[in-house]
Amino acid sequence: MSANNDSIQRTILVAVLLCLVCSIFVSGAAVSLKPLQVKNKLEDKKKNILSAAGLLVEGKSIAEQFEQVTTRIVNLETGVYATDVELSELAAAGYPLATFDQRRLAKDSGYSAKLSGKEDPASIKRLEKFAAVFLIEEDGALDKIILPVHGYGLWSTLYGFIALQGDAETIAGLGFYSHTETPGLGGEVDNPSWKALWVGKKIHDASGSIAIDVIKGHVIAGSKKEANQVDGLSGATLTSKGVSNLVRFWLGEKGFAGFLNGIKGQGV
Numbered sequence: 637m638s639a640n641n642d643s644i645q646r647t648i649l650v651a652v653l654l655c656l657v658c659s660i661f662v663s664g665a666a667v668s669l670k671p672l673q674v675k676n677k678l679e680d681k682k683k684n685i686l687s688a689a690g691l692l693v694e695g696k697s698i699a700e701q702f703e704q705v706t707t708r709i710v711n712l713e714t715g716v717y718a719t720d721v722e723l724s725e726l727a728a729a730g731y732p733l734a735t736f737d738q739r740r741l742a743k744d745s746g747y748s749a750k751l752s753g754k755e756d757p758a759s760i761k762r763l764e765k766f767a768a769v770f771l772i773e774e775d776g777a778l779d780k781i782i783l784p785v786h787g788y789g790l791w792s793t794l795y796g797f798i799a800l801q802g803d804a805e806t807i808a809g810l811g812f813y814s815h816t817e818t819p820g821l822g823g824e825v826d827n828p829s830w831k832a833l834w835v836g837k838k839i840h841d842a843s844g845s846i847a848i849d850v851i852k853g854h855v856i857a858g859s860k861k862e863a864n865q866v867d868g869l870s871g872a873t874l875t876s877k878g879v880s881n882l883v884r885f886w887l888g889e890k891g892f893a894g895f896l897n898g899i900k901g902q903g904v
């Protein structure tokens with residue numbers, strides 16, 4: 637009997653059955669946990685949006701806090717909100733407003749265009765045609781505009797949000813939720829003290845040119861460029877340059893400039 641149990645056929649049979657049981661268990665867990673993963677991912681995104689705008693209150697339900705936020709889709713080519721037809725087409729193509737996945741859209745050749753050389757200072761390679769923007773109103777007036785941004789640092793593409801005041805000119809906050817820059821060097825983009833340096837900075841200079849810039853070293857207090865400059869991260873000039881490039885790109889002509897000009901002209 638014990639000789640039978642030790643036979644090659646029996647060993648293989650046990651190994652196959654064990655693999656089968658384990659794979660059923662693992663794939664079952666993956667399928668059943670998928671909705672929870674999607675929900676958590678969406679909640680995390682909402683948390684990052686609130687955090688970039690400096691509005692996140694720890695310990696309070698994210699869903700409740702996000703009720704103050706209106707999500708709109710902007711056509712980056714025209715700089716205006718997507719039409720109902722465009723929204724229906726996006727939904728039919730798998731990009732509904734409620735779970736709009738801009739990162740996936742950027743990889744979709746039907747909804748993004750290749751960027752080359754000079755057009756691509758943020759090194760993102762492809763630019764999506766639509767972007768989700770997040771608006772907060774207070775007393776009927778636009779209070780905050782939160783825009784998604786991404787671009788290359790030294791080791792990775794940084795993904796985050798930049799928040800602007802309702803004037804579409806003053807920065808209210810910046811935060812990244814995904815990157816693999818080196819902790820203590822480029823990873824200092826997550827340092828609250830550094831992020832605080834962005835608050836109150838202006839996008840444009842007096843001539844109307846885009847002037848926001850992360851410089852090497854410290855900003856000189858009282859200098860003409862103080863309102864547009866942010867201190868670079870020490871020992872991480874390449875990540876700092878990457879952040880500067882991506883912020884300028886997304887606030888520039890190929891990014892949200894058209895949309896922001898519209899807001900400046902007409903309100904929401």
Ligand SMILES: Cc1cc2nc3c(=O)[nH]c(=O)nc-3n(C[C@H](O)[C@H](O)[C@H](O)COP(=O)(O)O)c2cc1C
Pocket residue numbers: 790791817818819821822823869870871872873874875876
């Ligand atoms: C292991 C290692 C990790 C590094 N990580 C980063 C980084 O995340 N971001 C960055 O800008 N520079 C990083 N650097 C430093 C860059 O190679 C480069 O020296 C630096 O950006 C220059 O900045 P500085 O002119 O402020 O010294 C790293 C260097 C080493 C050796």
